[in-house]
Amino acid sequence: MNSKTATVPTPNKPIALQIGQWIFDPLGYMKSNFQQYGDIFHAYVSWGSRESLVMLNEPQALQYLLTHDTGNTFTAPGEVNEILEPLLGRQGLILLSGDHHRHHRKLVMPPFHGERLKAYGDIIQQITQEVIAQWSTESPFKVRSAMQTITMRVILQAVFGLREGERYRQLERLLSQRLDMTGSPVSSVILFFPWLQKDLGSWSPGGRLRKLGEETDKLLFAEIKERRANPDPNRTDILSLLLQAEDEAGNGLSDQELHDELMTLLVAGHETTATALTWAMYWIHSLPEVKENLLAELDARSDESDPLQLIKLPYLSAVCNETLRIHPVAMLTFPRRVEEPVELCGYQLEPGTLIMGSIYLLHQREDLYLQPQQFRPERFLEREFSPYEFMPFGGGVRRCVGAALAQYEMKIVLGTILSQLDLALLNQRPVPPARRGITLAQGKPVWIQNKGPRSASQSWKQQPVTK
Numbered sequence: 030m031n032s033k034t035a036t037v038p039t040p041n042k043p044i045a046l047q048i049g050q051w052i053f054d055p056l057g058y059m060k061s062n063f064q065q066y067g068d069i070f071h072a073y074v075s076w077g078s079r080e081s082l083v084m085l086n087e088p089q090a091l092q093y094l095l096t097h098d099t100g101n102t103f104t105a106p107g108e109v110n111e112i113l114e115p116l117l118g119r120q121g122l123i124l125l126s127g128d129h130h131r132h133h134r135k136l137v138m139p140p141f142h143g144e145r146l147k148a149y150g151d152i153i154q155q156i157t158q159e160v161i162a163q164w165s166t167e168s169p170f171k172v173r174s175a176m177q178t179i180t181m182r183v184i185l186q187a188v189f190g191l192r193e194g195e196r197y198r199q200l201e202r203l204l205s206q207r208l209d210m211t212g213s214p215v216s217s218v219i220l221f222f223p224w225l226q227k228d229l230g231s232w233s234p235g236g237r238l239r240k241l242g243e244e245t246d247k248l249l250f251a252e253i254k255e256r257r258a259n260p261d262p263n264r265t266d267i268l269s270l271l272l273q274a275e276d277e278a279g280n281g282l283s284d285q286e287l288h289d290e291l292m293t294l295l296v297a298g299h300e301t302t303a304t305a306l307t308w309a310m311y312w313i314h315s316l317p318e319v320k321e322n323l324l325a326e327l328d329a330r331s332d333e334s335d336p337l338q339l340i341k342l343p344y345l346s347a348v349c350n351e352t353l354r355i356h357p358v359a360m361l362t363f364p365r366r367v368e369e370p371v372e373l374c375g376y377q378l379e380p381g382t383l384i385m386g387s388i389y390l391l392h393q394r395e396d397l398y399l400q401p402q403q404f405r406p407e408r409f410l411e412r413e414f415s416p417y418e419f420m421p422f423g424g425g426v427r428r429c430v431g432a433a434l435a436q437y438e439m440k441i442v443l444g445t446i447l448s449q450l451d452l453a454l455l456n457q458r459p460v461p462p463a464r465r466g467i468t469l470a471q472g473k474p475v476w477i478q479n480k481g482p483r484s485a486s487q488s489w490k491q492q493p494v495t496k
């Protein structure tokens with residue numbers, strides 16, 4: 030880094046206009062600032078009223094930021110994520126800071142790794158098979174809702190150990206409704222303007238959000254109460270582990286802490302993976318050569334019934350990576366705060382400044398990804414990218430706790446669907462990306478027609494894709 034001591038460039042458009050563009054056209058906002066200012070610039074995304082923060086997309090500076098975010102130079106404060114409080118509550122991982130955050134992460138991480146994760150392989154495959162068995166050949170279906178059904182079942186199983194029952198069905202319905210309230214660029218406005226969250230009666234967005242919140246809470250607290258009353262040491266779901274967890278003083282988590290942690294995992298773990306799966310289905314079925322390569326790889330497996338074989342397939346992994354690169358579900362990392370004067374990309378940053386990594390801009394850099402607008406899985410087979418060149422799950426102390434589960438799930442769900450069914454994409458036009466709450470999802474529904482079971486001998490060429 031050189032000795033330039035200039036301050037970080039600031040776009041000179043009116044702040045209200047910038048916030049408006051960030052809400053309704055987040056990619057356009059980031060791209061135009063990148064074209065004008067490059068690696069680092071101030072941005073207005075409504076955090077903390079009218080204050081700006083800094084967006085960064087240069088890999089070396091991102092590496093420095095995310096390998097120094099626990100110490101004296103940067104921190105990863107949770108309170109600045111308050112935009113998510115209406116959805117998640119105040120005491121879940123995303124809104125916690127410092128030691129409290131570190132302690133909760135230690136409790137939450139184990140079920141997402143190693144042997145525990147492997148045990149989910151069979152469950153994910155079974156859930157996928159159950160869901161696709163319901164897909165009719167009579168009429169087309171929206172891919173997003175089908176994927177949401179799968180990811181909701183997987184996360185309810187991982188978090189609660191719940192697969193069936195009335196409470197499960199009610200939770201599924203209520204969570205979907207609650208998330209749909211911020212599910213388009215227009216309805217996302219409620220997240221960015223907290224006064225819209227005020228309860229002004231049952232007709233108002235704030236009133237509906239409160240009512241849905243109360244109904245979900247009732248179910249979650251009932252489940253917590255039941256499980257406290259009937260502890261089962263053999264259960265390995267996250268709720269069971271959190272119920273047993275105690276700090277050094279022997280104190281366990283309160284009902285409210287448990288509730289907020291469960292809500293965080295349910296929301297973060299279900300929507301994001303469903304969006305990524307929907308994009309993957311879209312790309313695979315719009316690009317015949319990608320589908321052909323994938324089917325060839327799937328058909329060459331020695332044992333189709335073993336979901337763990339899917340995890341190791343190179344082309345399937347490359348398709349999942351390219352899906353997460355081209356339209357990263359999380360456009361930004363959570364904010365990190367500067368704690369002592371520091372230089373990044375040659376600019377001086379003062380204590381108190383908030384910095385977010387722009388995952389989208391990083392993944393669109395032409396110096397890393399040739400023709401970045403093209404979906405080309407081969408780029409992940411041709412070279413290895415560092416964790417700061419390709420980072421769909423962020424990094425540092427807040428790196429996504431569900432990253433391994435999400436990647437596992439994507440491969441098993443896609444591998445299972447593709448090897449069993451012959452599907453065709455019905456969209457006649459390209460599907461653009463658009464904001465969904467704080468994430469990036471599809472701007473239009475992706476429609477698919479089930480053409481019936483597929484056998485390994487059946488070539489995709491005999492069943493042309495309708496486009």
Ligand code: HEM
Binds near residue numbers: 362363422426427429
């Ligand atoms: C394709 C799917 C997913 C994507 C793209 C994604 C992406 C991300 C990103 C970018 C972050 C912020 C990292 C940072 O600031 O450095 C994050 C955090 C987080 N993710 Fe994910 N995620 C996905 C799936 C999941 C799943 C399946 C779960 C849980 C079951 C989950 C739970 C979380 C939680 C709890 C955090 C906050 C961690 C903390 O504050 O310490 N995510 N995710």
